[in-house]
Amino acid sequence: MSDAPRDPLAGLYQELILEHARRREGEGAIEPFDAERFLRNPTCGDEIRLRVRLDGDAVDALGWEGQGCSISQASASVLAEQAPGLSVAEARERIEAMRALLRSRGGVEAEEALLGDAVAFAGVARFPMRVKCAMLAWVALEEALTELDAR
Amino acid sequence: MSDAPRDPLAGLYQELILEHARRREGEGAIEPFDAERFLRNPTCGDEIRLRVRLDGDAVDALGWEGQGCSISQASASVLAEQAPGLSVAEARERIEAMRALLRSRGGVEAEEALLGDAVAFAGVARFPMRVKCAMLAWVALEEALTELDAR
Amino acid sequence: MTTTATTGLTEERVLQLRADFPILAEQPAGVPLVYLDSGATSQQPRQVLEAEWAFRTRRNAAVHRGAHTLAALATDDYEVARDRIARFVGARPTEISWAMNATDALNTVALSLAAANRAAVVDPRLRIREGDEILVTEAEHHANLLPWQRLADETGATLRWVEVDDDGVWTADAALAAITERTRVVAVAHVSNVTGLIAPVEQLVAAAHEAGALVVLDACQSVPHRPVDLHGLGVDAAAFSGHKMLGPGGIGVLYLAEALGAALPPARVGGSMITTVTMTEHEFLPAPQRFEAGTQPVSAIVGLAAAVDYLEGVGMSAIEAHEVALGERLALGTASIDGVRLVGPRPGEERAGLASVIVDGVHAHDVGQLLDAVGIAARVGHHCAQPLHRRLGVAATTRASTYLTTTEAEVDRFLDALSGVRAYFGAGR
Amino acid sequence: MTTTATTGLTEERVLQLRADFPILAEQPAGVPLVYLDSGATSQQPRQVLEAEWAFRTRRNAAVHRGAHTLAALATDDYEVARDRIARFVGARPTEISWAMNATDALNTVALSLAAANRAAVVDPRLRIREGDEILVTEAEHHANLLPWQRLADETGATLRWVEVDDDGVWTADAALAAITERTRVVAVAHVSNVTGLIAPVEQLVAAAHEAGALVVLDACQSVPHRPVDLHGLGVDAAAFSGHKMLGPGGIGVLYLAEALGAALPPARVGGSMITTVTMTEHEFLPAPQRFEAGTQPVSAIVGLAAAVDYLEGVGMSAIEAHEVALGERLALGTASIDGVRLVGPRPGEERAGLASVIVDGVHAHDVGQLLDAVGIAARVGHHCAQPLHRRLGVAATTRASTYLTTTEAEVDRFLDALSGVRAYFGAGR
Ligand SMILES: Cc1ncc(COP(=O)(O)O)c(C=O)c1O
Numbered sequence A, B: 001m002s003d004a005p006r007d008p009l010a011g012l013y014q015e016l017i018l019e020h021a022r023r024r025e026g027e028g029a030i031e032p033f034d035a036e037r038f039l040r041n042p043t044c045g046d047e048i049r050l051r052v053r054l055d056g057d058a059v060d061a062l063g064w065e066g067q068g069c070s071i072s073q074a075s076a077s078v079l080a081e082q083a084p085g086l087s088v089a090e091a092r093e094r095i096e097a098m099r100a101l102l103r104s105r106g107g108v109e110a111e112e113a114l115l116g117d118a119v120a121f122a123g124v125a126r127f128p129m130r131v132k133c134a135m136l137a138w139v140a141l142e143e144a145l146t147e148l149d150a151r
Numbered sequence C, D: 001m002t003t004t005a006t007t008g009l010t011e012e013r014v015l016q017l018r019a020d021f022p023i024l025a026e027q028p029a030g031v032p033l034v035y036l037d038s039g040a041t042s043q044q045p046r047q048v049l050e051a052e053w054a055f056r057t058r059r060n061a062a063v064h065r066g067a068h069t070l071a072a073l074a075t076d077d078y079e080v081a082r083d084r085i086a087r088f089v090g091a092r093p094t095e096i097s098w099a100m101n102a103t104d105a106l107n108t109v110a111l112s113l114a115a116a117n118r119a120a121v122v123d124p125r126l127r128i129r130e131g132d133e134i135l136v137t138e139a140e141h142h143a144n145l146l147p148w149q150r151l152a153d154e155t156g157a158t159l160r161w162v163e164v165d166d167d168g169v170w171t172a173d174a175a176l177a178a179i180t181e182r183t184r185v186v187a188v189a190h191v192s193n194v195t196g197l198i199a200p201v202e203q204l205v206a207a208a209h210e211a212g213a214l215v216v217l218d219a220c221q222s223v224p225h226r227p228v229d230l231h232g233l234g235v236d237a238a239a240f241s242g243h244k245m246l247g248p249g250g251i252g253v254l255y256l257a258e259a260l261g262a263a264l265p266p267a268r269v270g271g272s273m274i275t276t277v278t279m280t281e282h283e284f285l286p287a288p289q290r291f292e293a294g295t296q297p298v299s300a301i302v303g304l305a306a307a308v309d310y311l312e313g314v315g316m317s318a319i320e321a322h323e324v325a326l327g328e329r330l331a332l333g334t335a336s337i338d339g340v341r342l343v344g345p346r347p348g349e350e351r352a353g354l355a356s357v358i359v360d361g362v363h364a365h366d367v368g369q370l371l372d373a374v375g376i377a378a379r380v381g382h383h384c385a386q387p388l389h390r391r392l393g394v395a396a397t398t399r400a401s402t403y404l405t406t407t408e409a410e411v412d413r414f415l416d417a418l419s420g421v422r423a424y425f426g427a428g429r
């Protein structure tokens, strides 16, 4: 706990995160779509509007618009890259794994196989104030899927 | 300051005060009267309704009704005993002397000549919370006289 | 007589606890202090002061919305404290928000209900109209009376009250009979700060909810002194003050049951409780943040959490048993002094650990002065319950209130001093 | 560049002062702390903590209406503290009452005005009707915006605002032009917490009073940092927070000029602020007690008085000069970094000791994170001023705010770190 690393930011802003924050994979409002969620992190003002389209039981397309810190934007980008093609159940499993990773405070070994590039966010776990940023898009997708389940 | 007396109440409840608190000199609503004041000490709830009648420039009669601690009742009684016969200026002077005595925190020598029995209240000066009790009737008379002056 | 040793606190334990309270070693009146005024404000153990000192010298920062580490640490402490305090009263953290004191918390409920009723669309659960009734008791503290007088005024509702008898006591039957379909709010003290009467909260809640009324509990004199489970009681709102439960001043706690917290508009508006603000509009966060406008008393909240830790370390049931025994000792003792009239439940009847008395022929302020002269800090006055005192036929009473640090010997010193009061002032001569 | 040595504080003096602040020696992020977040909450010197500790361990009791010595001592400390704080801002003690924070104090004014306007007979000085106007600026903190939005809503008045330019700055001319005979309230921040702009209060007061309007001053960012004479300024009400001026949290100060204090009904009702209470009616004490329902944060008030002593010991003019120099250093320094946009007055123009900036291509939260990594605690976000940020075209800015303990070296470390931000995040690539 008191072993402060020499560069406390090492591990937070992985090159992959910065790169995704610039790339903004999946940015844009897809048409048509099955569900849309607008989420806002009132603490810091990060916002996302996320749309998802299903093809049977699988995610067909995912698009988002939003603004916020590089963590929140990169995590939306990574999600948009990964989600298409996953079954709804697989998507939920991945969201859960992401949540576990982020909440671990560094204690959980990242499930690289399951999370792919998203393991780059492992470093966020040591910065509790940023966990909500990294989860924002993922929670938006989770809520959208729940809404679709309820239909 | 730190020299706590052995009986900290010595000096507060002089026998004369307890005696006046029982005697309640001047209690009652005089008729006719020139001015009336109702005063209340919100801190402790002491109340007094005081009436005064003048004869030319002198206090002719003073009557009061009220309830409160022995200090406030005794001081009304002492005032009622002393006031009749005083000129308005003399009454004001005596009220001022009483105020000086009570606010002195023990530092001022009581003007016995001027205050008569009221010097019994000298001990109150060491109990700042009780000063208002001891002044209640006197302030009521002061305000009544001011009201008459203004007419 | 009940002995405190079995289920309460042993004398040894009490003496041990007293060592944690620096002020109890003071001699403000030049003699050892017998502090019997915890009902007004309690004293603070070292542990509370140290928790605050540590927070302020190591982790102090504005909470939430801070990106820097210090702000993260402060936020952590703040939310951990909320969890801690919520758990203490059997509530969810989201049901707990902060106020300046209990008075403020009770005002918030009444002001928010007034605001809800001025809205274009009124939530039917919150609706209060002309002909509706707000029910209190004649024994309420002004803090749990004036806000309801004002709400009644503003909404056109009628304020009704359960009357007390010559001892200042009201009955469950009378209260239950007063709850009708017109009742919209029942606001009552869990424990009276003057009589020590304990309200039959479960019965009131059942009847009030049956009638569709909200129950607001003034828990100022219960939460500090006995185990309280707000979910178990089922009240809709509750208020208590940190300074009466070993905590610092400047922190009141407002409990709003989830449903009510979601429905009530906030009384205060400003920063940290909004989502979006434009020059013409604003939207609120959900509870509890909605009720927390501006910078909250974080250090006091941390101190209150430490107070809760301390209380639970001792054990609330043990504290309750200890004080109930002392309350009975006070009741029995005062009732047996000639010319002293005990207010509230009779000896042998249920009462909290306090007693108020009327000394025939001696004004309460004179009683208090004489007690103070021998080091006893008791409270004299109307205890912010003028209607009750008017009913009792006096302007003021003298109250001794106990806490976990009070010893039997202190109660006996009070009883002893009280016995001498009438003689000193020559009452009855 | 202005040197702080002549009229402000020498470096030696600042280092000496820093030794009084235990938290400044902490390393929350694992590196020495550079605390540039006093605008959100300030840190407390030992002297404040010790004053509170002494009060709580030696003189703590419920104030007023107590007959015992401890209560008399506590009451003494309480009223002496009120005198002290009143004198600090050039007010009479009877014009000072307490709140939970400045937000609460501002809400009290607005809520009380709303209540006054619901009364059967409305004091003409307080009357606000449809067609009347309440004037604020586009740069206000939410605490000085939302209460007025709500008051406008409730009274049917129109909320008007003075617009800011691309830098977030408004002018005296625009403000004066916006004051008309319809204006009933002008509510404005003395110093902006985002831009550091200093309001032309005397001019506004003259124009507002000419128009028959009240002036409410949000003094949160002025009273802690520069000499403020409320009587001299002539405002009708003012609010500030203890936690921004070396004092503890949980204490806000409400100034109500004598005439307004006498006319306004209280927002909160309860104990200790009444004369007579029956089951159907209540009468209030005069100000300031009328505005102090329930147990006040006495220890925090005592702590705030100690903070005021500390500030005056250093000298408010010296503090002002010190911070103005640091503010100028911040303005000059940030304005000369490529891709960094300074908000508020331009370098060389009058500004308080703070600066907010926008870093092109990097979100403020990322800026804050990088600063934190090198030990700099700055604030990022909308600083409770969303409308201003919307006008600036960003969701968030990064703010560095100074105080009497801030050194030039700290400002330089901030400027240095800020220079590296865009490169780190690859902005502009
Ligand atoms: C200009 C201004 N007004 C009002 C406030 C609100 O102060 P508080 O949060 O102490 O109520 C602040 C501080 O955040 C401020 O800077």
Ligand SMILES: Cc1ncc(COP(=O)(O)O)c(C=O)c1O
Pocket: C039, C040, C101, C102, C103, C104, C141, C143, C144, C189, C191, C192, C193, C218, C220, C221, C241, C384, D271, D293, D294, D295, D296
């Ligand atoms: C029963 C009761 N209700 C309300 C209050 C008011 O509490 P506070 O002064 O902390 O707001 C008190 C304490 O004085 C009390 O005893």
